[in-house]
Amino acid sequence: MRVVLTGGCLCGAVRYRVDAELVDAGYCHCRQCQRSSGAPVLAWATIVQPGFVYTSGAPVVFHSSVAAQREHCAACGTQLVFRPRQAASAGGRATLDFTLASLDEPAALAPQYHIWTMSQIPWLAMGDSLSRHEDEGPDIPA
Numbered sequence: 001m002r003v004v005l006t007g008g009c010l011c012g013a014v015r016y017r018v019d020a021e022l023v024d025a026g027y028c029h030c031r032q033c034q035r036s037s038g039a040p041v042l043a044w045a046t047i048v049q050p051g052f053v054y055t056s057g058a059p060v061v062f063h064s065s066v067a068a069q070r071e072h073c074a075a076c077g078t079q080l081v082f083r084p085r086q087a088a089s090a091g092g093r094a095t096l097d098f099t100l101a102s103l104d105e106p107a108a109l110a111p112q113y114h115i116w117t118m119s120q121i122p123w124l125a126m127g128d129s130l131s132r133h134e135d136e137g138p139d140i141p142a
């Protein structure tokens with residue numbers, strides 16, 4: 001499915017536009033998402049690159065692991081992007097994740113699954129019936 005969306009950070013300094021093929025969307029309960037946001041869970045959409053562009057401002061890059069970097073606004077701290085360094089996911093295609101809650105219309109895309117539930121915080125009660133995976137979940141078909 002092709003999606004055309006816009007979003008940005010809390011202060012408005014960094015803005016982005018997405019015009020890309022959507023891979024999927026889901027909740028991530030990993031400790032890196034928790035630590036990097038200060039929130040119990042992050043909701044991400046994955047798209048095929050190219051297709052995500054910054055239209056205003058420039059983010060700060062944090063290399064959160066050997067495999068990926070996270071991009072956030074230097075002024076207000078909003079986390080916007082998770083960018084894998086290699087196109088290992090989604091059948092070899094280059095992909096990029098952006099935070100659903102940073103969209104101008106955050107209801108536009110809904111999460112389809114939970115991953116890394118092994119580190120879900122016990123007091124976080126989510127009553128949905130989406131599939132749950134203790135780790136990164138099943139491979140995404142190409």
Ligand SMILES: [Zn+2]
Pocket residue numbers: 009010011012013014073074075076077078
């Ligand atoms: Zn900002």
Ligand SMILES: [Zn+2]
Pocket residue numbers: 028029030031032033034116
């Ligand atoms: Zn995560």
